[in-house]
Amino acid sequence: MATTTDTEQVTSTWTKADQKAARKRSAALHRKEHGWAAAFMAAPVIGWVAFLLFPMGFSIYASMTNWNGIGNMTFIGLDNYTRLVQDPYFWKALWNTVFYMIGIPIGLAISLALALALSRKIRGRTFFRTVYYIPVISSLAAIAILWQWAYNGDFGLVNQALSLVGIDGPNWLQDPTFAKPALIIMAVWKGLGYSTLLYLAAVQAVPRSLYEAASLDGASGWKKFTKITWPMVQPVTFFLVVTNIIAGSMIFTEINIMTPTGGPSWSTASLVWYVWNQAFRNLQMGYATAMALVLGILVLIVTVIQFRINRANDFSID
Amino acid sequence: MRKFKTAAITATMVGALTLAACSGGSSSDGSGSAEPDTAGGDAPNELTFMFRGSDYDKAAYQTAIDKFEEETGAEVTMIITDADQYATKLQAAIAGNKVPDVFYIEPGKMMGYVYAGVLADLTDYVGQDVIDNIWDFGTDAYRFNTETGERGNSADALYGLPKDVGPFGFGYNTVLFEKLGLEAPSADEPMTFDEFVALCKELTQDDELDYQTWGTGLNVVWNSQAFVWGAGADWISEDQKTVTVDTPEFAEALQWFADLGLVEGVTPSVEQAQSLDTYQRWMAGEIGFFPVAPWDIATYNSVAEENPDTFGYDVIPYPVANEGDDWSTWLGSLGIAVSENSKNKELAAQLATYLSTDLDAQKTLAEGKVQIPNLIDYATGEWIETDAPAAGWPANTKAFLEIAESKGKPLPGVWTYTPEWYDNFWIGIENVVDNGSQTAADFVASKQTEMQQLLDQSWISADQAKVTG
Structure with missing residues (x-):
């Protein structure tokens, strides 16, 4: 006895041709979707290749050439790197660049203190927040010129302020001992608003319940800061340290304006100032590229170390 | 917070990775703008001209270019850039194979550009009559022997024409001299160093007038050359292959220069010069002797007009070590070159010649007190006789022409492949001239070897560029 189920009936109504057409439609749809997906993916991939992979590859190759930036390149292997190791000015510039990083912890400490102060309900809070942020949106060139005047050894604002408390200020930008600290102070001042803003957001995001619980347990203000606030703003600290190190390693504009010949002695x-000089003044683009790559690798290494340290100290309140 | 952290990690990693590819070449103010297309013209009559300069330059060239377009049927696109960005933009245009047909070139960078095949040889495009009517320095600065690497020989190929020649003259404050009852220095004969110091001492007063005055206030990087040359010393040998700073006459001249402030006390102190630099003090009437160059004339004239009681000026020769010695100073220049790959090379060469020697353009630039004329017949004739006095050039403007004609030399480092060896000289110079912690003799002795190594390296780089292009 031949019986037919509903399914079989339905199936029987689908001829082989129908099934084939359905498969074809489905395949076409898939192809279309895959095409769109590929197109969406292509944009960032092409961008990555064109703006990251190719420039990086080109930089690596250029660093192994004798190239003046306008003519042909001649492959010289690792000669530029050998030269760099023996170049006292490279090491001096690298040391100066590392020295500038002293400003990072100082700037972050002041920023956090300011953020804690500005998160309280004090009079003129909005005014202060605005004032601290003004340097961030101001032209770096203009700021550098202003600070150049402020650092004047004779009538500069800084030395005048110091003289009020009986200190005979140095000739900041003309003295090899004080020229770098002078630039650090300016950089800290310039970056204060940005760091404070991020810290402010982080401080205000800390759940109030944590502080309330701590208060019930009798925790002091300092304990609350070290055990709650500081750990809770740690991701912001990490972000600021990493980005500041990257930005600090590229310091150029203020040096080129305030001490255009590289400062006293x-x-x-x-390092970026030296790279720029070698590339565009001394027509040694290949050597300059090698130095830039070494700087990039050093920053990458420092960043990776920071990630490791940060991971070790990571925590969650979930 | 975790999302924020992920974003931060991504951002920082990308930042770190891109650092090497992106470092360097940033503009000094960090600003960015749409880049004009610098590529040379395609059509047979199209040209691009890239340059930097003041409004006077632009106005003068616009008039010349309008005339050039009318006469030749050419269509010239002008691309003007900020002065501080010009060099990097030109280098980027060359690297991007978008070289303009006609463009400004610094004589110091010419060797690299010639070896790279960027500059056209203009020798066959510019008539001898045109060349004969331009200051020798104006054309010699753009001549180059690609075989020997020698510069400045009038028999070698010509790779550019002068936009200008810039004599770095010396001047004195006529009003201050009158006020202090001092006899004005000779307009023709140079003072000796001793006479100069004696006058500077008389000019340095803090109780004669109701403001303090000084004899002079000279920046060592830009002003010491004339004094070193005036003592018979130099930074480099004539063949540009040997550094010559470690000589007794060089050390003596540098020490004498440093002692103007350290021993004689005839210059503002470092702190005083910092609070109001010597350029400002000169214009405020506080300084007796100071450099005067054509590009300062417009400013100095307006200061003299506004403050006739404190400021007036004229040009004089630079002092020399001994009576009878020849004086000299440095002479700058900016060139106009043509791209080797221009599709309209002949027309481009015509434009370069026009911009360098068109009489109307030269008159406009000289009237605007931007530069002295490039054309010898005009400069030594109508201009010095009538046009220059009418336009307000200083009484002894002929000193500028003398510098352009025979007293001017290129700054050391301009005629070598790179100037790194010369730049090195200024590192630590403050120890000699500002605080006196090092004697000039010790300083030059410590510099000689390092500078020679850098000069040797410059020649090696030049030889390599000659081979590789």
């Missing part, structure tokens, strides 16, 4: 020349 070359005391302010940063």
Whole structure:
């Protein structure tokens, strides 16, 4: 006895041709979707290749060439790197660049203190927040010129302020001992608003319940800060440290304006300033690229170390 | 917070990775703007001209270019950039194979550009009559022997024409001299160093007038050359292959220069010069002797007009070590070159010649007190006789022409492949001239070897560029 189920009936109504057409439609749809997916993926991939992979590859190759930036390249292997190791000005510029990093912890400490102060309900809070942020949106060139005047050894604002408390200030930008600290102070001042803003957001995001619980347990203000606030703002601290190190390693504009010849006894020349000079003034683009790559690798290494340290100290309140 | 952290990690990793590819070449103010297309013209009559300069330059060239377009049927696109960004933009245009047909070139960078095949040889495009009517320095600065690497020989190929020649003259404050009852220095004969110091001492007063005055206030990087040359010393040998700073006459000249402030006390102190630099003090009437160059004339004239009681000026020769010695100073220049790959090379060469030697353009630039004329016949004739006095050039403007004609030399480092060896000289110079912690003799002795190594390296780089292009 031949019986037919509903399914069989339905199936029987689908001829082989129908099934084939359905498969075809489905395949076409898949192809279309895959095409769109590929197109969406292509944009970032092409961008990555064009703006990251190719420039990086080109930089690596250029660093192994004798190239003046306008003519042909001649492959010289690792000669530029050998030269770099023996170049006292490279080491001096690298040391100066590392020295500038002293400003990072100082700037972060002041920023956090300011953020804690500004998170309280004090009079003129909005005014202060605005004032601290103004340097961030101001032209770096203009700020550098203003600070150049402020650092004047004779009538500069800084020395005048110091003289009020009986200190005979140095000739900041003309003294090899004080030229770098002078630039650090300016950089800290310039970056204060940005760091404070991020810290402020982080401080305000800390759940109030944690502080309330701590208060019930009798925790002091200092304990609350060290056990709650500081750990809770740690991701922001980490972000600021990493980005500040990257930005600090590229310091150029303020040096080029305030001490255009590299400062007294070359005391302010940063590595990027030296790279720029070698590339565009001394027509040694290949050597300059090698130095830039070494700087990039050093920053990468420091960043990776920071990630490791940060991971070790990671915590969650979930 | 975790999302924020992930974003931060991504951002920082990308930042770190891109650092090497992105470092360097940033503009000094960090600003960015749409880049004009610098590529040379395609059509047979199209040209691009890239340059930097003041409004006067632009106005003068616009008039010349309008005339050039009318005469030749050419269509010239002008691309003007900020002065501080010009060099990097040109280098980027060359690297991007978008070289303009006609563009400014610094004589110091010419060797690299010639070896790279960027500059056209203009020798066959520019008539001898045109060349004969331009200051020798104006054309010699753009001549180059690609075989020997020698510069400045009038028999070698010509790779550019002068936009200008810039004599770095010396001047004195006529009003201050009158006020202090001092006899004005000779307009023709140079003072000796001793006479100069004696006058500077008389000019340095803090109780004669109701403001303090000084004899002079000279920046060592830009002003010491004339004094070193005036003592018979130099930074480099004539063949540009040997550094010559470690000589007794060089050390003596540098020490004498440093002692103007350290021993004689005839210059503002470092702190005083910092609070109001010597350029400002000169214009405020506080300084007796100071450099005067053509590009300062417009400013100095307006200061003299506004403050006739404190400021007036004229040009004089630079002092020399001994009576009878020849004086000299440095002479700058900016060139106009043509791209080797221009599709309209002949027309481009015509434009370069026009911009360098068109009489109307030269008159406009000289009237605007931007530069002295490039054309010898005009400069030594109508201009010095009538046009220059009418336009307000200083009484002894002929000193500028003398510098352009025979007293001017290129700054050391301009005629070598790279100037790194010369730049090195200034590192630590403050120990000699500002605080006196090092004697000039010790300083030059400590510099000689390192500078020679850098000069040797410059020649090696030049030889390599010659081979590789």
